[in-house]
Amino acid sequence: MIRVEGLTKVFRRPRTFSGPFGALRTLVTRQYEERTAVDDVSFAIDEGEVVGYLGPNGAGKSTTIKILTGILTPTAGTVRVNGMVPWRDRSANARRVGVVFGQRSQLWWDLPLIESLRLVGSLYDVPAARFDASLRKLRDLLGLDEFLDTPVRQLSLGQRMRGDLAAAVLYEPPLLYLDEPTVGLDVLAKEAVREFIVETNRTGRTTVILTTHDLADVEALCKRIILIDHGKVLFDGAIDALVDQPRRLVVLLESAPEEVRGVSRDDEGRHVFDIHGDLPALIAAISAEHTIRDLSIEEPDLESVIKGIYAR
Amino acid sequence: MAEVVRALRLYVLLQRASARGALQYRLNTAIGVLSGAIWQGTGFAFIWVVMHTFPSLAGWGLAEIAFLYGMRLTAHALAMIPMMSVHDIHWVVRNGEFDRFLLRPLNPLVQLMGNRMGLAQFGDLLVGVALLAVASQNAHVGWSPGLIAFCALAIVGGALIETAFLLALCSLSLRMIDTFALRVFLDDVFSKFGSYPMKIFGGVTEWLLTYVLPVAFVAYIPSSVVLGKLDTPWALAAPLLGVILVWPAYLIWRRQLTHYQSVGH
Structure with a gap:
């Protein structure tokens, strides 16, 4: 239904000057500023x-x-x-x-x-x-x-x-x-x-x-x-x-150790585990070794994924 | 042809809608028409005062100049009533409203023209027609059916000349070029030079206003014919010039349309 190939749009406008006689120079200039708003975009939509x-x-x-x-x-x-x-x-x-x-x-x-x-x-x-x-x-x-x-x-x-x-x-x-x-x-x-x-x-x-x-x-x-x-x-x-990523278990431990089961402490003092399979077993294993102060489960969400892509 | 009929039908529909919108602001509309009439009336009052001192200008008496003035004004009103929103195109371009004309299955120019009528210019029309009627009596115009037809065609032709220059100039606004100063200049040339016998300016000016910016063809040449001051056969073709000029003006508009940049990307 829609087919777009190599779409590019460049906006061009006369350069604007500031300073003395800036307006006048803007008026007569033959210099242009170009801005590429869309750069070689291709996609198809059915x-x-x-x-x-x-x-x-x-x-x-x-x-x-x-x-x-x-x-x-x-x-x-x-x-x-x-x-x-x-x-x-x-x-x-x-x-x-x-x-x-x-x-x-x-x-x-x-x-x-x-x-x-x-x-x-x-x-x-x-x-x-x-x-x-x-x-x-x-x-x-x-x-x-x-x-x-x-x-x-x-x-x-x-x-x-x-x-x-x-x-x-x-x-x-x-x-x-x-x-x-x-x-x-x-x-x-x-x-x-x-x-x-x-x-x-x-x-x-x-x-x-x-x-x-x-x-x-x-x-x-x-x-x-x-x-x-x-x-x-x-x-x-x-x-x-x-967003096809595992859910994550976030725990805050009383003793705040450097590392728990191969996961190191993050900046906020938490430990973040990817959840593969048995969640109760994972929690049980952690609490066997440490005292858990707080615990939450994070779903993979679009916003953080997209933020990650923009930041790249 | 069917496409032209459809465009005309939709133009009328759009214009009726815009009039319904504008008439909600009744007082504003009434003041607009009145001030248009007063403005143009004072323009002529000035001539009347001058003619009090000099009974004739370049061989033209007061009644004859009034006729010329009325013809120019009527042509101007006929151009501006449908073209008002083209004249003000910079507004719709700047606030992005022009986009919507490009999204609908009707010629964008027809939609722009249908956006708003020059209601205040009905004041111009009133004064123009009144001047024509009174002046043709006083100047003892020997009306014949042929002369009436010529006069009517010349007024339409004159309106088209102004339309053509306005359209070509305003289409530059599609590229976000500010045409305000040029538009005022164009208005001034048409009204200040077009409303008097061209001869009083003499030499180069007369030549420029005949062959470069053909203001002379709007009213001076046709009214010279009607008043029996000019009977060269080519003068009878004056009304055609407007028709000839509108086409290239439309092509310029079409060309500028492809450079339209919209606002806010």
Whole structure:
């Protein structure tokens, strides 16, 4: 469904000068500063997948999404989405993708939500009957009824996001780009957004590309993640493979010895054991030799794994 | 063709929506229209005062200059009413709103134009048409069906000339180039030089305003024809210039669109 090869985007802008006559020099300079936002990125995404596209701020996530949606033209590389080149076949591509930018609404600020949805329906040539059916479904799924007639500028962030999601799937696109759809939302609103994404993916076989900084989103929604930083892909694969590490037993011992059963004391005075097989037996063996003051079990978690990858 | 009809239908739909949005701020809209009318009215009042001292400028009487002024103003209003949000494109580019025009299956320029109408320019239109009506009476224009058609076409052509220059210039804003100073300059040249008989500027200026930045074709040449001051056959083709210029302006816009950089990566 999406095929990206050697995608590169370099932003170029005139060099800015400071100091005396800085503004004037900025105006007439022929020197440019270049910044590579996306650097030789390749991946392929199949129909029906929900993929988390992750990276720290400034990693190149949004730039990639903007190229995939046809907003930006890349410096190099090839992209095919539904067999089309997004920035060249912009209109045709637009009909087959839905986009939500969490940071910026695409609704008409001064009009009631329902009017925004009707305008979207017209722009995508959705026939009246299909529009009504679609709207009925979305009203239930997203609970739009309570604010359908409220001007968008008066909606809460959670309501606005639900409105934006409705606008993005109203014409039933087979592909959905969600750029930080849960940013700034409270726990309940986040939950509603996640449930909606799961439902859309399940019933419509909709392919979803999701960027987020909330790893709970990723754990709830994605089987696969693509990690990027400084414009380069660091990891592309199943989350399971990434977090496929043993659980760990963390103990704090009364005597704080240098070493216990081949494990040395860490900076915080604890001993950390990988758990292979029989946990009670391990605990029994330790407590036979030492007095245990505190004990906990750590699940391998995505956050620490990802932090580890960024730090590399 | 079907695509053009669809674009027009959607343009009307978008424009109606934007008007509904804008009319929620009724007082603001009313003041906008009124101040537009007053602003343009004072512009003409200045000429009227000058003409009190000099009964004719380069052989043009007050009524004739009023006609020229009205024609320029009407053309300007017809250009700005649909093009207002193109004129203000730097706003939608800077706050990232332009992105959404690229995400929808409709020509981004049509969506941009449909974003907001130049409501205040209805004030210009009002003054322009009023001046045309009153002045053509006082200047004793010998209206014939052919002359009326020419006058109407010339006004549309004049609007298209201004549209073409505005579009080409504003498309540079897609690359985050600040075009404010140039836009003000363009506005000034069209209104300050376009509203008077070109002859009073003489020599090089007249030549520049005819062949380089063809402001003369917006109102000076067509009104000379209507007022019987000019009857060379090529002058009758003046309305065509706007049509000819709009196309390359659109190509420049298309070219700049591929350089659009968006904001916040």
